[in-house]
Amino acid sequence: MRYVWAKPGDAEAPCVTCGAQGVLFPGGRTDDEGKIDYETKGEVYKDLVTFLKEKLGKFSENMSKQEIRFSEEQQKNQTDEVPKKEEADVICKAVSGTDKSKLEKNQINFGKSQMARRLEPSLNWRTTVDRKKRKKRSGRSGEQRAPEGRCRVRDSHGDGKEMQDRTFPHEQSAWLCLRDKEASSSVRRKISVKESQEEKRRGKLGKTRASVSSGRAQLSCKSVDKAEETISESSSESEEDEEPPDHRQEANADLPSEYWQIQKLVKYLKGGNQTATVIALCSMRDFNLAQETCQLAIRDVGGLEVLINLLDTDEVKCKIGSLKILKEISRNPQIRRNIVDLGSLPIMVNILSSPYKTLKCLAAETIANVAQFKRARRLVRQHGGITRLVALLDCAQNSVEPAQLSLYETRDVEVARCGALALWSCSKSYSNKEAIRKAGGIPLLARLLKTSHEDMLIPVVGTLQECASEENYRVAIKAERIIENLVKNLNSENEQLQEHCAMAIYQCAEDEETRDLVRLHGGLKPLASLLSNTDNKQRLAAVTGAIWKCSISKENVTKFREYKAIETLVGLLTDQPEEVLVNVVGALGECCQDYENQVIVRKCGGIQPLVNLLVGINQALLVNVTKAVGACAVEPESMVIIDRLDGVRLLWSLLKNPHPDVKASAAWALCPCIQNAKDAGEMVRSFVGGLELVVNLLKSDNKEVLSSVCAAITNIAKDQENLAVITDHGVVPLLSKLANTNNDKLRCHLAEAISRCCMWGRNRVAFGEHKAVAPLVQYLKSNDTNVHRATAQALYQLSEDPDNCITMHENGAVKLLLDMVGSPDQELQEAAAGCISNIRRLALAAEKARYN
Numbered sequence: 129m130r131y132v133w134a135k136p137g138d139a140e141a142p143c144v145t146c147g148a149q150g151v152l153f154p155g156g157r158t159d160d161e162g163k164i165d166y167e168t169k170g171e172v173y174k175d176l177v178t179f180l181k182e183k184l185g186k187f188s189e190n191m192s193k194q195e196i197r198f199s200e201e202q203q204k205n206q207t208d209e210v211p212k213k214e215e216a217d218v219i220c221k222a223v224s225g226t227d228k229s230k231l232e233k234n235q236i237n238f239g240k241s242q243m244a245r246r247l248e249p250s251l252n253w254r255t256t257v258d259r260k261k262r263k264k265r266s267g268r269s270g271e272q273r274a275p276e277g278r279c280r281v282r283d284s285h286g287d288g289k290e291m292q293d294r295t296f297p298h299e300q301s302a303w304l305c306l307r308d309k310e311a312s313s314s315v316r317r318k319i320s321v322k323e324s325q326e327e328k329r330r331g332k333l334g335k336t337r338a339s340v341s342s343g344r345a346q347l348s349c350k351s352v353d354k355a356e357e358t359i360s361e362s363s364s365e366s367e368e369d370e371e372p373p374d375h376r377q378e379a380n381a382d383l384p385s386e387y388w389q390i391q392k393l394v395k396y397l398k399g400g401n402q403t404a405t406v407i408a409l410c411s412m413r414d415f416n417l418a419q420e421t422c423q424l425a426i427r428d429v430g431g432l433e434v435l436i437n438l439l440d441t442d443e444v445k446c447k448i449g450s451l452k453i454l455k456e457i458s459r460n461p462q463i464r465r466n467i468v469d470l471g472s473l474p475i476m477v478n479i480l481s482s483p484y485k486t487l488k489c490l491a492a493e494t495i496a497n498v499a500q501f502k503r504a505r506r507l508v509r510q511h512g513g514i515t516r517l518v519a520l521l522d523c524a525q526n527s528v529e530p531a532q533l534s535l536y537e538t539r540d541v542e543v544a545r546c547g548a549l550a551l552w553s554c555s556k557s558y559s560n561k562e563a564i565r566k567a568g569g570i571p572l573l574a575r576l577l578k579t580s581h582e583d584m585l586i587p588v589v590g591t592l593q594e595c596a597s598e599e600n601y602r603v604a605i606k607a608e609r610i611i612e613n614l615v616k617n618l619n620s621e622n623e624q625l626q627e628h629c630a631m632a633i634y635q636c637a638e639d640e641e642t643r644d645l646v647r648l649h650g651g652l653k654p655l656a657s658l659l660s661n662t663d664n665k666q667r668l669a670a671v672t673g674a675i676w677k678c679s680i681s682k683e684n685v686t687k688f689r690e691y692k693a694i695e696t697l698v699g700l701l702t703d704q705p706e707e708v709l710v711n712v713v714g715a716l717g718e719c720c721q722d723y724e725n726q727v728i729v730r731k732c733g734g735i736q737p738l739v740n741l742l743v744g745i746n747q748a749l750l751v752n753v754t755k756a757v758g759a760c761a762v763e764p765e766s767m768v769i770i771d772r773l774d775g776v777r778l779l780w781s782l783l784k785n786p787h788p789d790v791k792a793s794a795a796w797a798l799c800p801c802i803q804n805a806k807d808a809g810e811m812v813r814s815f816v817g818g819l820e821l822v823v824n825l826l827k828s829d830n831k832e833v834l835s836s837v838c839a840a841i842t843n844i845a846k847d848q849e850n851l852a853v854i855t856d857h858g859v860v861p862l863l864s865k866l867a868n869t870n871n872d873k874l875r876c877h878l879a880e881a882i883s884r885c886c887m888w889g890r891n892r893v894a895f896g897e898h899k900a901v902a903p904l905v906q907y908l909k910s911n912d913t914n915v916h917r918a919t920a921q922a923l924y925q926l927s928e929d930p931d932n933c934i935t936m937h938e939n940g941a942v943k944l945l946l947d948m949v950g951s952p953d954q955e956l957q958e959a960a961a962g963c964i965s966n967i968r969r970l971a972l973a974a975e976k977a978r979y980n
Contacts, residue, residue, distance in 0.1 A: 150174045386415055387425040394431035402443055409449030417456035423463050426453070432463070436472040444484055451479075451490035458497035467498055473507045480516040485539045492520060492546035499553040508554055514563040517554070520547025521572040541581055548576065548587035555594040564591075565600060574608035582622045589617065589628040596635035605636055606645070615651035623664050630655065630670035637677035646674075647684050656691035665705055672700070672711035679718035685725065694719055694728045701737035706746050713741065714752040720759035729760055735769045742778040751793045754779060758797030767804040771811070776801045780815050783822065788830040795825070795836035802843040809847030819844065819853050826862040831871050838863070838877035845884035852888055860891055864898035872912045879907060879918035886925035893929050901926055901935045908944040913956070916948055920959035927966035937967055 150172045173179040181188040390412060397408040415422050426432065438450040454472075458464045467473075476498075479491040495513065499505045508514065521544050551569065554560045564570075569591075576588045592610065595601040605611065614636075617629045633651065636642045646652065655678070658671045675693065678684045688694060697719070700712045716734070719725040729735065738760065741753040757775060760766040770776065779801065782794035802808045812818060822844065825837040841859065845851040863885065866878050882900065886892045895901065904926070907919040923941060926932040936942070941963070948960040 146176060383421060386419075387421050390415055390422055390425040390431075391429040394426060394429045394434065397431065398434050402446065405438070405443075406445050406449060409446065409453065412453060413449070413456075417453060418459070420460060423457040423460045426457060427463060427466055432466055432470055436467070436470050436475065439472065439475045439479065444487065447479070447487055448490060451476075451487065451494055455490055455494045455497060458494055461500070464498045464500060464504070468504045468507065473498065473504065473513070474511045477508065477511045477513040477516060480513065480520065485543050488520060488543050489546040492517065492543075492550040496546070496550040496553045499550065502557065505554050505557045505560055508550075509557070509560050509563055514551075514554060514560055515567045517547045517550050518564060518567040518569045518572065520544055521551075521569065521576060541579075541584060544576060545581070545584045545587060548573070548584065548591055552587045552590040552594065555591050558598070561595045561598055561601065564595065565604070570595075570601070570604045570608060574605075574610050574613075577610060577613045577617075582620065582625055585617060585620075586622070586625050586628060589614065589625065589632055593628050593632040593635055596632055602636050602639055602642065606639070606642060611636065611642060611645045611651075612649050615646060615649040615654070618651060618654040618658070623667050626658065627664070627667040627670045630658070630667070630674040634670060634673035634677050637674060637680075640681060643678050643681045643684060646678055647681070647687060652678060652684060652687045653691055656688060656693040656696070659693060659696040659700070662700070662704075665708060668700075669705070669707045669711060672697070672708055672715060676711045676715040676718065679715050682722070685719050685722055688719065689722075689725060689728070694725050695732050698729055698732040698734035698737075701734060701741070706744075706749055709741065710746065710748045710752055713738070713749065713756050717752055717756035717759055720756060723763065726760050726763040726766060730763065730766045730769065735760060735766055736773060739770060739773045739775040739778065742775065742782070747787045747790055750782065750785070750787075750790045754782060754790070754793040754797040758793075758800050761797070761800040761804055764804055767801065768806075770801065771805060776805070776811060777815060780818050780821075783825065788828070788833050791825065791828075792830065792832040792836040795822075795833070795840045798840050799836075799843050802840070802846075808843075809850055812844055812847070812850055813853070819850060820857050823854050823857040823859050823862065826859070826866065831869075831874055834866060835871075835874045835877045838866075838874070838881040842877065842880045842884050845881070845887070848888065851885065855885070855888055855891060859885060860894045861898050864895055864900035867900045867903035872910055872915050875907050875910065876912065876915045876918045879904060879915070879922040883918065883922040883925050886922070886928070892926055892932065895926060896929055896932045896935065901932050902939050905936055905939040905941045905944070908941065908948070913951075913953060916951070917953055917956040917959065920945065920948060920956055920963060924959045924963040924966070927963045930970050933967045933970045936963070937971075942967060 173182065177191070181191055393408050393412050397405060397412070412426075417423060426435075435450040435454055438446045441447065454467065458467055473495070476491045476495055479487050482488055482491075495508060495517075499508055508517075551564060555564060573588050573592055576584060577592070579585065592601075592605065592614075596605060611633070614629045614632050617625055618633075620626055620629075633642075633646060633655075637646065655671055655675050658667070659675070662668055675688065675697070679688060694716075697712050697716055700708065701716075704712065716729060716738070720729060729738075738753055738757050741749060742757065744750060744753070757770060757779065761770055776798070779794050779797050783791055785791055785794070802812065805811050822837060822840055825833060826841075828834055828837070841854065841863075844854065863878060863882055866874065869875060869878070882895060882904070886895065901923075904919055904922055907915055910916065910919075923936060923945070927936065945960040945964050948956055949964070951957055951960070
């Protein structure tokens with residue numbers, strides 16, 4: 129039994145009693161004493177609507193108008209049966225079994241009792257922006273609504289501070305505040321005037337936008353059968369203007385029915401109460417949200433705003449449902465950008481501090497999906513998300529086997545896993561890497577790395593892999609002894625875990641100490657064994673990358689030769705993606721620094737595929753393959769094969785490459801080719817314009833290019849004819865301009881080139897005239913023995929000219945050279961002694977001439 133206080137707009141407020149027999153009048157609670165009068169003193173009406181029509185003239189007049197409108201629209205839409213059927217299918221998915229039975233019953237009796245329905249106001253789940261838009265529309269359509277039909281409802285935050293007037297259809301002209309025990313089945317509504325107008329307007333829009341109007345027409349057709357609409361309480365608020373679909377949906381005539389069904393569910397989601405909201409969320413999750421069509425359906429109808437608004441409520445179930453949907457659809461790049469634009473990241477970051485572990489997990493996973501672009505990662509950091517995500521890693525149980533975990537411990541592990549997953553996405557930014565380190569993330573990641581939970585290990589290793597690109601992290605990784613656990617997990621059966629461990633080793637192995645740790649902990653053998661499985665290309669790229677970096681140490685190269693890794697690498701030179709080839713060729717380039725491995729590569733037929741790769745365009749691949757070919761050219765038999773395959777010409781052509789690294793690597797590779805070719809002089813001259821190209825590279829600003837070109841000129845100048853040619857191309861003044869450098873590597877090769885070029889014509893004099901002698905003397909103050917040797921040899925050649933001897937003596941070369949005469953390096957001894965001898969002979973000759 130219900131006691132209802134009805135307050136009409138054109139009469140005094142009566143008190144009625146609603147019971148199983150009907151509506152009794154008068155009766156109920158009295159005004160003066162506040163007691164309940166149970167005695168029936170008047171006629172019994174079958175329902176409240178009948179009573180109000182009988183007693184209130186204004187209500188009866190409005191209801192009559194409503195019946196006429198409904199009858200006209202019902203006749204208009206009788207021919208449209210298919211949309212009704214589709215609508216019924218959607219509603220059947222969105223309601224429970226009990227609601228279905230009641231819905232079917234109401235559909236049968238709808239024509240008889242359509243005016244006797246009771247409506248229940250529900251919580252408003254809309255954003256403030258949506259409420260402002262509705263108020264504007266309410267103002268425009270106010271003439272078509274009864275002025276009495278308003279009900280005050282609390283806003284969705286439930287704080288009671290903000291109240292909102294919401295206008296209901298005319299059958300709620302009286303101020304009815306009803307509470308029903310079965311909220312999910314009692315929410316009903318009928319068609320309104322605004323719905324009819326919107327349907328007509330959408331029909332007009334359909335002439336110009338056929339693809340959009342087809343979907344909107346289906347959404348409008350659901351307004352005909354009011355018994356099917358059990359989610360929204362107000363037709364004027366649920367039927368809103370929508371933004372047109374994205375340009376990718378222009379040809380949406382072939383869109384599946386799920387697209388329209390999801391859009392209908394979103395409409396119910398906008399206007400429903402708590403129970404209806406949860407039902408709509410659950411129904412929405414029944415669809416395959418991994419499909420782009422379903423994802424765009426949610427966005428196109430404004431579902432993202434509603435889902436994000438739900439995150440800012442106090443209803444845990446609604447938050448969970450919303451986050452589960454956002455987690456799925458945020459895998460779409462465009463959707464995740466829309467989510468960020470709507471300001472959802474600060475809300476998700478706040479949820480990370482929630483006491484509910486499920487909410488923490490879902491929020492962290494959603495952040496992991498959203499933080500795939502720079503702006504999103506920056507927002508997470510700016511709102512304190514990094515610190516909160518690091519706090520999620522503090523999992524108490526970290527060494528227990530998965531089978532031994534309790535439910536509580538399992539949830540803790542899941543929270544830590546989701547936190548690591550989000551940090552993995554955020555760690556792609558340098559600033560976020562620093563934030564993770566400052567928040568104490570490295571020790572927590574190191575502790576989680578000791579667990580046996582593979583699902584946990586993958587994001588943990590992935591985060592370490594991203595962060596290991598920074599020197600600070602590599603130092604911390606060594607300090608926390610993480611390398612040992614990375615090597616241990618290489619033996620895991622999980623391919624993804626193996627991939628990330630190998631990639632982490634690849635990042636960390638830039639440091640010599642780390643390479644030694646990998647060898648000491650037995651990591652080289654599993655890396656070599658993983659080369660045999662070539663199906664997983666991503667893992668293969670990570671493994672070959674780790675082998676490449678580890679091969680920088682000679683001790684590791686010896687181990688790889690024992691494990692037959694060289695032969696396997698040669699077999700990977702064909703039919704592999706570029707990311708694999710870059711690492712394979714890089715590893716061979718390091719391994720072929722050893723003569724035995726050069727022979728292995730030649731015997732395994734690796735020279736030809738290496739030469740074939742010289743015609744590629746990938747910069748990193750060209751850098752590595754030129755180094756590998758140059759290393760193989762040291763072995764005479766391999767050089768014969770390279771020359772026969774026209775490999776030297778291909779190397780020379782790479783000197784024209786626009787990338788400085790490729791130029792430098794090609795010039796370095798030419799040095800052993802020229803040294804080991806049978807007729808090197810003739811081979812070099814056979815390349816039209818080749819010598820001029822080399823000389824012009826001395827004008828480069830790149831120190832590595834200059835060093836490599838000077839080394840190449842040193843080998844080219846061994847042939848007198850070639851030396852004469854490059855002299856004509858102006859090699860002397862260009863070399864002289866480079867003399868004032870502080871780079872020891874460039875100093876060494878520049879001094880060698882000057883030494884060789886002095887052996888033609890009057891080049892010795894020319895170097896003195898271009899003021900190259902005095903800077904060379906300063907090279908003797910370097911700490912590099914190689915620089916001392918090359919400089920002493922250059923000064924020895926230059927000292928054949930008297931003017932150069934005077935310049936050396938004036939710049940203090942004698943004292944510096946005297947110290948080097950006692951060097952254990954025999955070549956340095958001879959060059960220093962020869963230079964001093966030439967200077968001394970000149971001094972004696974000058975003294976003798978003065979006395980004579």
